[in-house]
Amino acid sequence: xxxxxxxxxxxxxxxxxxxxxxxxxxxxxxxYKMSKFEEYDFYLNNKDFLTSTNVIAxxxxxxxxxxxxxxxxxxxxxxxxxxxxxxxxxxxxENVYRVSPRTKSYREIxxxxxxxxxxxxxxxxxxxxxxxxxxxxxxxEDYVLDISHxxxxxxxxxxxxxxxxVKSSIVxxxxxxxxxxxEKLCEANGISNDxxxxxxxxxxxxxSMTSVLARLDKVGFAGEAANAVxxxxxxxxxxxxxDGADNIRLDFxxxxxxxxxxxxxxxxxxxxxxxxxxxGGRYDRxxxxxxxxxxxxxxxxxxxxxxxxxxxxxxxxxxALLLYCDEDDCGKVIKAVEAARExxxxxxxxxxxxxxxxxxxxxxxxxxxxxxxxxKE
Amino acid sequence: MINxxxxxxxxxxxxxxxxxxxxxxxxxxxxxxxxxxFENEEKGVRYxxxxxxxxxxxxxxxxxxxxxxxxxxxxxxxxDVFELLDLDIGKCRxxxxxxxxxxxxxxxxxxxxxxxVNIAKTYYASKGRDIDVIELNGSIEIAPILGLSDxxxxxxxxxxxxKENDLSPFETIVPISARLIANKSAFRFKxxxxxxxxxxxxxxxxxxxxxx
Numbered sequence: 001x002x003x004x005x006x007x008x009x010x011x012x013x014x015x016x017x018x019x020x021x022x023x024x025x026x027x028x029x030x031x032y033k034m035s036k037f038e039e040y041d042f043y044l045n046n047k048d049f050l051t052s053t054n055v056i057a058x059x060x061x062x063x064x065x066x067x068x069x070x071x072x073x074x075x076x077x078x079x080x081x082x083x084x085x086x087x088x089x090x091x092x093x094e095n096v097y098r099v100s101p102r103t104k105s106y107r108e109i110x111x112x113x114x115x116x117x118x119x120x121x122x123x124x125x126x127x128x129x130x131x132x133x134x135x136x137x138x139x140x141e142d143y144v145l146d147i148s149h150x151x152x153x154x155x156x157x158x159x160x161x162x163x164x165x166v167k168s169s170i171v172x173x174x175x176x177x178x179x180x181x182x183e184k185l186c187e188a189n190g191i192s193n194d195x196x197x198x199x200x201x202x203x204x205x206x207x208s209m210t211s212v213l214a215r216l217d218k219v220g221f222a223g224e225a226a227n228a229v230x231x232x233x234x235x236x237x238x239x240x241x242x243d244g245a246d247n248i249r250l251d252f253x254x255x256x257x258x259x260x261x262x263x264x265x266x267x268x269x270x271x272x273x274x275x276x277x278x279x280g281g282r283y284d285r286x287x288x289x290x291x292x293x294x295x296x297x298x299x300x301x302x303x304x305x306x307x308x309x310x311x312x313x314x315x316x317x318x319x320a321l322l323l324y325c326d327e328d329d330c331g332k333v334i335k336a337v338e339a340a341r342e343x344x345x346x347x348x349x350x351x352x353x354x355x356x357x358x359x360x361x362x363x364x365x366x367x368x369x370x371x372x373x374x375x376k377e
Numbered sequence: 378m379i380n381x382x383x384x385x386x387x388x389x390x391x392x393x394x395x396x397x398x399x400x401x402x403x404x405x406x407x408x409x410x411x412x413x414x415f416e417n418e419e420k421g422v423r424y425x426x427x428x429x430x431x432x433x434x435x436x437x438x439x440x441x442x443x444x445x446x447x448x449x450x451x452x453x454x455x456x457d458v459f460e461l462l463d464l465d466i467g468k469c470r471x472x473x474x475x476x477x478x479x480x481x482x483x484x485x486x487x488x489x490x491x492x493x494v495n496i497a498k499t500y501y502a503s504k505g506r507d508i509d510v511i512e513l514n515g516s517i518e519i520a521p522i523l524g525l526s527d528x529x530x531x532x533x534x535x536x537x538x539x540k541e542n543d544l545s546p547f548e549t550i551v552p553i554s555a556r557l558i559a560n561k562s563a564f565r566f567k568x569x570x571x572x573x574x575x576x577x578x579x580x581x582x583x584x585x586x587x588x589x
Binding site: 142206 | 437438439457458459460461462463560561562563565566568
């Protein structure tokens with residue numbers, strides 16, 4: 001029986017899927033298999049919660065407009081139960097179809113992730129964050145899990161008397177750590193120095209959980225922002241005592257492209273990979289919009305961005321290339337291939353040497369149906 | 378080691394001088410050679426020259442940890458990078474220019490020739506103006522003269538080229554200057570080194586502003 005996790009036939013991201021499944025299953029998350037297609041209207045009604053509004057749509061045989069799913073979360077949470085004190089926990093491994101911001105064209109993206117929906121409390125948030133950290137740890141030891149809380153910036157922006165366009169510009173500037181243009185924007189729109197300084201502090205404060213929380217205290221947040229800081233502190237208090245706490249940081253630039261999150265948000269990075277490999281957060285607003293008074297938190301691991309970790313593979317395509325000719329008896333060739341497989345590993349039989357094939361040993365049939373190497377290994 | 382993408386040309390040379398003055402020198406870069414990559418292991422920096430419009434791509438995709446790009450490039454391509462500092466050099470503006478006797482007729486679709494399609498579209502969309510964008514790759518100034526477009530959206534530094542072609546800048550869209558950008562993932566793994574560089578460059582920028 002092939003061991004799916006340790007078999008070298010698998011690419012890194014393929015074996016990772018099995019390891020992640022095993023991890024999530026261990027914490028009581030159940031597998032969730034969904035259809036490739038959903039009703040187009042479903043996405044149209046919830047387009048604010050999609051990372052991109054572009055969806056591949058087509059007509060089913062009965063004329064209904066369907067869509068290739070651009071998102072997994074929306075489909076999963078439809079099944080959430082509203083039992084008091086309980087949560088519905090699912091993990092998935094699905095392809096989604098989204099427009100790549102770089103190529104501006106559709107891409108198939110393989111995602112693995114989990115969702116925890118229901119009576120979500122601090123324990124659930126810590127569990128999900130801890131599973132996110134463990135997922136990253138399975139990819140590489142050199143990982144960073146950045147955590148932020150959307151409530152802090154939202155709380156500060158609630159104090160600002162400016163139109164929504166200015167507020168979304170501020171969010172974009174926070175996401176790009178751009179203090180110089182933030183100061184100009186605040187000045188041009190009559191936003192007070194106090195508010196501007198608070199936002200600038202959110203941009204410049206980042207690092208380990210303990211150092212950031214200490215610096216946040218000095219900024220002096222009030223109202224909704226202060227509540228968010230308090231929740232963040234409670235969560236960090238738990239995570240600080242966990243394994244891998246050194247890899248967890250706080251960074252409040254996690255703000256853009258996260259319009260559907262309302263509380264804790266987080267992103268995972270792996271050294272030498274230019275893009276984030278994991279993204280998640282709390283998204284209660286989506287549940288509320290669906291008429292459910294539930295909480296929800298989840299994350300996805302983007303397996304497609306892990307491809308560079310697979311490396312270029314082996315030096316050879318096959319261990320041995322066995323040359324035969326039309327005159328050779330086919331039965332003997334098959335036996336020769338079996339013998340070569342025993343002796344060398346992987347074998348391909350051809351009548352001529354393929355130009356692009358990389359092989360370790362060249363073999364020829366001898367008169368008795370045996371095989372013998374030609375030249376050096 | 379911090380990989381730094383510098384924009385080839387006059388601006389890049391000024392940028393390198395700022396890095397040098399901040400303690401990140403790499404003497405081999407000044408030798409007259411065709412080399413494209415220069416390293417100072419002791420200072421932990423590796424510089425390479427790339428086409429100015431490509432700097433953002435090198436940084437966004439992680440081939441460079443940091444780089445210096447004009448705000449025009451950042452607005453046009455909207456790369457997903459951190460913008461850490463305004464270096465206050467390479468200053469100019471993105472402007473709408475047209476023939477000296479141009480009068481805008483809001484009843485007609487405005488024909489706009491530009492290299493900066495995204496900037497032009499965003500600017501006119503914010504004003505609710507219907508435009509026909511004509512994408513050109515160079516010699517933009519010739520478009521209104523030959524009647525290809527009504528206006529152009531382009532970078533204006535001194536305005537001399539416009540003047541010599543009987544064109545005038547009519548509106549400023551946004552001021553432009555060189556910005557220090559960083560890859561979002563690299564920033565998380567090399568934050569101390571990148572922030573040290575940004576801090577020293579910021580100090581130098583402030584000092585230069587004060588002496589002006």
